[in-house]
Amino acid sequence: MIPVIVQDKDSEVTSILMEILAGDPALGPVKAIAPWDEIRRTLAGQPRSVVVLNPDLYDVDYDQLLTIARELPGVAFVQLVDEVDATNLQTAMRHGVRDVVAVEEAEATLTTAIQRAHAMAEVQLRPRMDGDENGGRVVTVFGTKGGTGKTTVATNLAVLLAKQGIKTVLLDSNVSFGDCSAFLRVRPERNLLDLAGIPGELDELILRGVLAVHEDSGLQLICSANDPLAVEKLDASVITRVIKALRKSFDVVIVDTAPALDVFTEAALAECDIAYLVTSLELPAVKDAKIALATFERLNLSTEKIRIVLNRANTNVGFPPSEVAKALGKKVIAELPSDIAIPRSVNSGVSVALEVPKAGISKSLSKLASELQKELWPGMSTESSLSKLRQLKPKTAS
Numbered sequence: 001m002i003p004v005i006v007q008d009k010d011s012e013v014t015s016i017l018m019e020i021l022a023g024d025p026a027l028g029p030v031k032a033i034a035p036w037d038e039i040r041r042t043l044a045g046q047p048r049s050v051v052v053l054n055p056d057l058y059d060v061d062y063d064q065l066l067t068i069a070r071e072l073p074g075v076a077f078v079q080l081v082d083e084v085d086a087t088n089l090q091t092a093m094r095h096g097v098r099d100v101v102a103v104e105e106a107e108a109t110l111t112t113a114i115q116r117a118h119a120m121a122e123v124q125l126r127p128r129m130d131g132d133e134n135g136g137r138v139v140t141v142f143g144t145k146g147g148t149g150k151t152t153v154a155t156n157l158a159v160l161l162a163k164q165g166i167k168t169v170l171l172d173s174n175v176s177f178g179d180c181s182a183f184l185r186v187r188p189e190r191n192l193l194d195l196a197g198i199p200g201e202l203d204e205l206i207l208r209g210v211l212a213v214h215e216d217s218g219l220q221l222i223c224s225a226n227d228p229l230a231v232e233k234l235d236a237s238v239i240t241r242v243i244k245a246l247r248k249s250f251d252v253v254i255v256d257t258a259p260a261l262d263v264f265t266e267a268a269l270a271e272c273d274i275a276y277l278v279t280s281l282e283l284p285a286v287k288d289a290k291i292a293l294a295t296f297e298r299l300n301l302s303t304e305k306i307r308i309v310l311n312r313a314n315t316n317v318g319f320p321p322s323e324v325a326k327a328l329g330k331k332v333i334a335e336l337p338s339d340i341a342i343p344r345s346v347n348s349g350v351s352v353a354l355e356v357p358k359a360g361i362s363k364s365l366s367k368l369a370s371e372l373q374k375e376l377w378p379g380m381s382t383e384s385s386l387s388k389l390r391q392l393k394p395k396t397a398s
Contacts, residue, residue, distance in 0.1 A: 001028045002118045003046045008034040009054040017052060017106070024111040036064045047072045048121065052113045055103060060277075062095045070203055074125050076117035080106060089190075090198055093209030096357030097188065116189075116213075121359060123220060125215050128167050128251050129377070135247035136152040136378045137255050140272035143279060144288035145331035146259040148277045149311035152342060152352070153365070155183045157276075159351040160369035162219035166253040168332075169211070169220045171266050172241050174233055174258040178224020181212070184222055185349025188212040193225035196238045202245040209359055220250075236263040243271040252376065261295055269301055274375065278309045279328075286327050306330065306377045309368070312338040334368045337361055 004027050006012045014032045021030045033039050044047055051068075053061070055175055057079070068075055081088045084102050092100050098117035101110050105372045126293040128136075141154035151174075172178035172192070175194060189212040198206060210296050211220045225234075239255075248254045255272065257265040269275055279289040289308070294333045308328060313335035325332045339361035345352035353362045353369075 002026060002114065002156065003028070003049040003116060004030045004106045005039055005049055005051045006030065006032045007051060007053050008032040009056065012150050013054055014061040017080075017110070019037040019109055020110055021052075021114075024085050026115060027111065028319065029368050029374045034119070036061075037330055039223075040064075043068060043072055043075055043348070047119070048074040050121075052079060052110070053077055054116070054149050054235075055080045055082055055095070056387075058353040058381045062091075065095045065097065066205070069279050074121050075350055076114075078110070078113050078117050079361065080110075082188050084108040086194075086197060086355045089194060089209075091186075093194070093198065093206045094192075096205040096208060120208065120213055123218055124208065124249075126165075126167055126218070128249075128383040137252050137274070138243055138247065139252060139376075140257060140265075140268045140275045141254065142257040142265055142269065142275060142277060142292075143259055143285075144261060144360045145279075146283075148259070148278045150259065151183055151256050152182050152346075153276060153278050153309060153311070153347070153368075154254055155180055156353045156362075156365045157369050157372065158219050158254040159184070159214065159217045159352050160285075161252055161364060162214070162328075163354075163374065164369075164373065165250075166373070168245055169222065169250045169253050169384065170244050171222045171239075171242060171246065171253060171255045171268075172224040173255055173264045174224050175234055176258065177224075177265055178226055178256070178258075180221060180256050181223040181226075182349065183346060184214050184219075184221070184351060186214055186223065188214050188223040191225050192238065192242070193227065193230050193233065195222075195242060202241050204245070207242075207245055208251065216334060218350070234264075240271060241259070243268065244249050244327040253376040257271065259293060266299060271301075273305060274372070275306045277306050278311055279324065281313065281315055281317050281321065281324070282313050283319065286319075290328055294332070303330075306394055307334075308332045309336065311336045326379045333371070334364065336368075 006014055021027050059265050078099045079092050079097045079175050080103050084100055099113040101113050141150055143150040158168050164170040173181040257270040279285045310332045314337040337360045341352050341356045341359040345355050353365050
């Protein structure tokens with residue numbers, strides 16, 4: 001069960017909230033507490049609690065939130081507001097609040113928000129791997145032509161690494177038409193656009209308000225705005241700022257990109273340690289990949305960090321896979337087969353590597369993930385990371 005504390009600022013509001021929460025068997029004990037010093041003492045004894053905040057918060061309240069959020073990262077805050085808007089959303093994110101619920105929607109959504117905030121806090125408690133003092137690694141997956149399978153590679157790599165016990169986040173930087181949330185059947189409450197209005201350096205507390213969780217793997221995501229008009233509201237610096245912040249909290253950051261070398265993709269490529277260029281056997285796709293490599297050099301980006309992934313490599317189109325390496329002047333590190341399991345997994349919203357692990361495409365993706373893991377952490381074996389995952393399984397609060 002999830003311990004819940006209701007901030008008792010208004011007895012009438014508190015009474016209504018206690019009645020709403022009493023009907024959910026997953027919650028409890030539920031306590032109403034007024035003074036912050038008593039809330040802090042209670043949280044010290046049950047540090048995996050969720051605190052429900054009243055709508056009227058003052059500077060002194062937000063100061064308390066920041067202190068508790070930093071001292072007790074297992075505590076999650078959910079705030080009631082009169083109306084959810086950009087201003088109170090950004091204020092909440094800056095102070096470590098994980099979810100915001102409109103008062104008129106409290107009866108229908110508050111208990112779900114509490115459970116979601118608690119699950120997010122549990123995932124955040126997973127420790128990072130040893131030896132990452134300099135920050136997590138960034139892997140960008142890109143392609144210059146739509147339909148090459150770029151998002152399939154990005155989502156499956158992220159899920160497979162997360163399942164290995166590696167603290168992994170997936171950033172969807174395809175501002176206009178990002179598909180990562182659809183591929184993994186994740187319904188985010190917040191997205192990349194919510195971070196754009198926050199100036200300056202982004203920290204872990206701010207990111208907590210935007211991160212979503214893929215329940216099947218423990219992967220965390222920052223999803224795309226999925227708004228073609230959002231391009232007008234964003235500039236590429238948001239990608240740079242988000243990646244720099246994510247490096248501090250995660251072992252690996254996987255970045256999916258738009259099927260074009262736009263400014264957002266260029267920002268992701270500039271920040272990455274490894275870049276997977278996904279192409280296929282169609283001549284236009286190979287031609288575009290070759291242009292991308294040439295553009296890399298013109299942008300003063302190192303082509304040494306690029307790895308070529310050939311998707312649908314078993315398709316008989318009269319252009320052998322061996323010719324791709326010759327055409328691009330770079331070795332193909334992975335050949336992924338065409339497989340009917342891919343469109344089926346996309347339509348079901350389940351990662352193909354999890355849904356049908358014995359399929360040819362799943363085995364190829366698993367091999368690619370293992371090779372990436374070895375490249376990023378040469379001293380760590382797959383078995384050791386599996387053991388680590390078993391040890392780090394979050395425990396339900398009681």
